[in-house]
Amino acid sequence: MGTGTAYRHFPNKQAIAAEVLADATEQIAVDAREALDIEDPWQALVTFFERNAARQARDRGLYEILTGQGDDEQQERIWPGIIAAVTQLLDRARQAGAVREDAEPQDVAVIFALLGPVIEMSRTTTPDLWKRYLALILDGLRATTQPALPAPAPPLQTLPVILKAGKSR
Known part of the structure; x- marks a missing residue:
């Protein structure tokens, strides 16, 4: 499709991206509903976060949509x-x-927004690094009576390299 054709149907590039990513964003709600079928409420929440964070890691545009x-x-x-x-x-x-009493649905969107920069800055060097930070964030979401989650991967040893890679984009 040519640029002129695209802009006859959409007012700007954000509208084009939103349409392209409509299925991905609608899948978030589907994943949440499917997670409700998981018996353990904590595991249901973790599964929801893992599925959507993995989707966000695969799709750069999804982060933009999730952050408004x-x-x-x-x-x-x-x-x-x-x-x-x-x-x-x-x-x-x-x-x-299973989760803190003060946890709110809006916190979910913020958690995904927090993961976005980690995903982007480690995309080419440590693509699964987001899993570590998701575990740390979810540990903060858990009720304080629950045991702490183990971090699934070691921390970065070369932070300056990662930051430099993120700036080159």
């Missing part, structure tokens, strides 16, 4: 379904005593 950088109309269309499904998932985990 897409088309406003598209954002208004996708977020209610995501929020409703994530709220059910988080409420169930909270009621089971």
